[in-house]
Amino acid sequence: MVIEPVSAALACKTIIDSGKMVEKEAEDAIGWIGKIKKILGPFKPEIVNFSVNYKTKKSELKLSIYAPTGIIKKSKTIEIPAYQGFQIIEMLDDSFRPIKGAWVQKDNKYVLKTDQLTKGSERFLLQMNGTISESLLNHLVRIQPSTNPNKDPENDKYWLACHLKDTNILEKWWNQLNVSDIEIQVKVAIRRCFTNSIPRDVMVNLEAQREWMAQISRRRIDRETLFKVQRKAHAARASSALNLDEIYRLLVDIASARNLIKFIMVDSPFQLQDVIEDKSPDFYPERMNVDVSTELDFKTPTAKGNLIFKRKEYEDDIKSKIQQEKNKKGKHA
């Protein structure tokens, strides 16, 4: 029986259907904004900014409202239900001064204390927060780093691509969407740099120490073999000038995130956020996790660029640090 690969027709249907499923989730997660706009209808609410923080999964809405004294007097009470995941953060007057105690939370509602409003101010800015689910975010934004880097003689380059995936989910309500702190984690391979850079005499020394330590740690010791490996180990140590603990300290330091970050660059519009050491039982990990971030909005729905690991410089740094340590040791000897 021949199994057909997933056809483009089926893929199209699946992708579009999953978008429709998320629309319902979007309504649940951010539907409060439409409701609040309706409640505040008499005050001509206008959305100034709507942003989503990808990392914290928080949304922030800034709403401009027009509330001159006349309209305020006509509205006896102004109340907004405390929808799930929604919070009023603050209200500013037309000089952008925060109005303390403008809104109070009472019986699962936010109530506007009109007597607190700044006299003479007609325009106000209301700032509100909400939460966005992970599945909704995943449908809103698509992120991808390359699995393997391209290598030139100097650098390892990883491509980064970031897209607003379904702008319609949020565009229904706003044209000011901004998704910030979109994080991409890139796994940067570093292990080979050590194999390329550790000098031969250090390797010979390590092999000789390994053999020697293994021999003298055994219960039954063959004196002749022990003497041979001991001489070899001493000779190797003398020529390499570094002990195991010195090599250990050096390599742990070189492989640390705070050292590696100096050799990472990212193209705009991406920004380097952090380098995190991999949990690996080795002296130095095979890969380092590098976090980069960017932001997208309706005007710029795509971000493309590269993460560059300056491999040659990193290898030169390993070589020079080992040499420095050797020189230092030589002076003390």
Place this chain on the structure above:
Amino acid sequence: MKIIEKYVAPWALRGEDIPIHLRWEPEKKYSLIRVILPDGFILKDLMNVRECNAQKQEILINRLAKDGYFGLAISNDHLFDTQIFQDTVQIEFISDEKTIHIERIPVRIFRPFIRILESTETVVLTDDVVDNKCVPIKIKLKYTGFGDAFVGIRVKVGGTWRHTGEIFYHHLLKLLMEMDEHADSENKKFTTELIQEGKLARTMDKMGHEVVYERETIIEDLKRYLERCIYKKDDVLEDFSDIDMEEAGILLHSLKEKLSERDFADRFYSNLGTVLIEVLLNSLKRTPSDNVYLKDSDNTALIEKSVNSISVEVSYKDALGNDYDPLPISIAINDKRTKKIGISIPIEVNVTSEVIDAIRGEDNGNRTSKCGIGL
């Protein structure tokens, strides 16, 4: 139409998503966007699309969520036998059944390639073998292409395939079993310094544990870690056979029987220097050449019965876990020994790399390394 940005991921592996997008000045002069995918490519995702349908490799986009931007992601699972495979995605903007704008977007898929340059044809076993060590089997490999290659070696002796490497933690356990708790002063001095400086805690932390300072707790943690590696088939062990797992299990069991917590702790601490050297050398030897990762640092063919030949197989995967065709080697065994007992034949792997620059399409020089001392 004024295209303001055209993007395609410049390189990809087999099965890796290739994102593509176009951005243009919104003008809505078109009524339909037709995408023609090359044969073998599958659609993985669409960006900014509200309505579409497709037939075979042709996708018709009837409505975008917002004019001025369109993206898609595609991939190809086919195992290509060339280092680079290139084809073109065509995106057409159509108005009144006429194509008003065409974009042709090249997509490129790369692969790692490993060939056997040379290998030992015959191994001669004689009575001169000292310490059960004989002349090694030498395998010279050549890597060309793009992307990481994870290389494993296995050997078939008398009908059974076995991995030639040893589970690294199994090796460490064996080493600890052999060692005396009253080890040498060099090792002890190093251990004491590490503990004083909190470096040991850092090493343990790297092993995936919380930082702990209690002597017995660290040892218990290490044992638990080893148990997890051996019994729960961690990633590092995914390809080991049941026989390997069973052997590691027996060893762990005997370690528990023979050594008390305290003894194990003493032994581990007294020999920490050796353990760390083992860890360091293991990780150095496993990356013998650019883009090549060996599954095991030391490989050995174990011959327990008299045979005339053995089969060696070099297999490799890319970074996404795609398998490529394994490379078979047949080696004749000329056993001239008077007493035919089990013997381990070391396998020495030598790798040369020629890495392709996916942007310039050139190779990046030639770096050679031997897996072993003097890398």
